[in-house]
Amino acid sequence: MTGHIDPTRDQFAAMMKAPDEGPIHMLNLIRLRDKAAYEDGREATGADAYKTYGRESGPIFTRVGGRIIWSGSPRLMLIGPTDEHWDLAFIAEYPGPAAFGEMVQDPAYQKAVKHRQAAVADSRLIRMHPRDLSA
Numbered sequence: 001m002t003g004h005i006d007p008t009r010d011q012f013a014a015m016m017k018a019p020d021e022g023p024i025h026m027l028n029l030i031r032l033r034d035k036a037a038y039e040d041g042r043e044a045t046g047a048d049a050y051k052t053y054g055r056e057s058g059p060i061f062t063r064v065g066g067r068i069i070w071s072g073s074p075r076l077m078l079i080g081p082t083d084e085h086w087d088l089a090f091i092a093e094y095p096g097p098a099a100f101g102e103m104v105q106d107p108a109y110q111k112a113v114k115h116r117q118a119a120v121a122d123s124r125l126i127r128m129h130p131r132d133l134s135a
Helices: 009-017 048-064 097-105 106-119
Strands: 026-034 067-072 088-094 120-128
Touching: 009 097, 026 048, 026 097, 048 097, 048 106, 048 120, 088 097, 097 106, 106 120
Parallel strands: none
Antiparallel strands: 026 088, 026 120, 067 088
C-alpha cells in the first residue's frame, strides 16, 4: 500500500485557495520508514533522513515565519484504526497560507524535501484554523 507523502495538485490548490484568515496551524502526523527510500540508493534510516529534512528545510520554515507550537510522541491509538501508528506528531504555525506556499515553492526547500520523501512511509497534514479557547 502506498502512503500519503505529498499533496496532489488539487489538494495543494485547495489549500492555497482557502481564505487567508491569518495564522494557520498544520497538524502533522508522520510514520517513518525503517530504511529511507532515496532514489539515488543512498543508505540512511527514515529517522536520519527526516532529521536531514528538518535541518535543511528549517531555515526556510523560519524565514517565512513558521514555528513549531506543539510536538509530541504518539504512544497509543485510543480511538481509530488499531493498525495505524505514527512516529511523530506536531503542529506547525504559519502566518498564513501564503507563507506555507512560499516555503514549499522555495528552491532550497524543493531540494530539502527529497529527504522527507525518502523518510516518510505515510503522513497526514491537516490545515486548521486556531481557535481562541478563552472566548
